[in-house]
Amino acid sequence: MATSAKAPVPQEADPLTGVRVAAPVDWKGRKTTPDNLEILVLAGHADSQGMEGAGTSGAAVDRGGARPMDPRMRDELFWNRRIRDAVARTGQQRGLQIRSYEPDQLTISDEDDPRTNWSEGRRHHDAGGYALEIHFDAYGRHGFGSGLIPNLRSPATRIDESLALNFGRYPLNFRGGLGAPRRGISILEIGKLEGQLEQKLRDPRSRNAVVSALALRIVTAMELGMAKAPASRLLSSPPDADDSAPQGRDRQTSAEDG
Numbered sequence: 599m600a601t602s603a604k605a606p607v608p609q610e611a612d613p614l615t616g617v618r619v620a621a622p623v624d625w626k627g628r629k630t631t632p633d634n635l636e637i638l639v640l641a642g643h644a645d646s647q648g649m650e651g652a653g654t655s656g657a658a659v660d661r662g663g664a665r666p667m668d669p670r671m672r673d674e675l676f677w678n679r680r681i682r683d684a685v686a687r688t689g690q691q692r693g694l695q696i697r698s699y700e701p702d703q704l705t706i707s708d709e710d711d712p713r714t715n716w717s718e719g720r721r722h723h724d725a726g727g728y729a730l731e732i733h734f735d736a737y738g739r740h741g742f743g744s745g746l747i748p749n750l751r752s753p754a755t756r757i758d759e760s761l762a763l764n765f766g767r768y769p770l771n772f773r774g775g776l777g778a779p780r781r782g783i784s785i786l787e788i789g790k791l792e793g794q795l796e797q798k799l800r801d802p803r804s805r806n807a808v809v810s811a812l813a814l815r816i817v818t819a820m821e822l823g824m825a826k827a828p829a830s831r832l833l834s835s836p837p838d839a840d841d842s843a844p845q846g847r848d849r850q851t852s853a854e855d856g
Contacts, residue, residue, distance in 0.1 A: 613794075618765065621772075637689065639731075641682040644700060645703065647672065653675050654791050658800060673791065682698050692817060701718075719778065723783065728784075734795075745765055746787075749778075750775055
């Protein structure tokens with residue numbers, strides 16, 4: 599079974615992360631960023647456990663009756679945190695100015711509380727940095743697949759473009775504009791929390807390899823987005839290629855959504 603996280607060519611399903619979002623899109627990330635850009639990576643739903651919009655429990659729990667990975671939280675947050683930490687660690691090892699953030703509580707009812715992901719991400723964006731929130735999408739018909747939702751507070755960057763080429767591209771105003779993008783935070787949906795992706799994450803024999811591979815793929819995309827050399831020489835398709843296809847919540851999503 600595949601554990602490779604190599605990016606697929608546009609409109610193909612990735613052997614690990616599965617289907618990519620299929621939706622008409624009208625944005626390209628063209629804003630350049632310096633190679634010393636400060637990057638903040640967040641775990642989606644880190645402060646909304648026990649609330650509406652706590653993230654998906656995943657197909658294994660909801661459909662298969664499996665035990666949650668951690669009884670304090672939905673499985674999505676468990677994996678969001680693992681990927682967040684691996685991305686920050688890998689990025690630091692490769693010389694990026696990158697850090698992670700963890701709210702001090704799993705449930706913060708006030709979305710504007712200064713401790714929330716949204717507040718920390720907005721401060722980081724407004725100070726000139728790049729903020730990315732990691733998510734896994736809902737399983738089955740409730741989810742859309744892997745892809746990047748760019749922030750709505752400033753023009754999409756070359757990092758957004760690079761991640762979109764690697765994972766897929768959501769519409770700019772997906773679901774009317776989600777809370778994180780409105781605050782300057784881009785959202786990366788790794789894939790639906792189901793099927794082979796979820797199985798390989800839950801399997802102790804492959805878990806670390808999958809987390810590491812996904813983290814490396816994300817960090818590499820970030821590096822290419824900041825690179826001076828044209829990304830078309832290194833990515834699976836050129837920056838201006840049409841990688842959209844016909845159509846397939848953050849904190850305020852339903853419990854079934856990622």
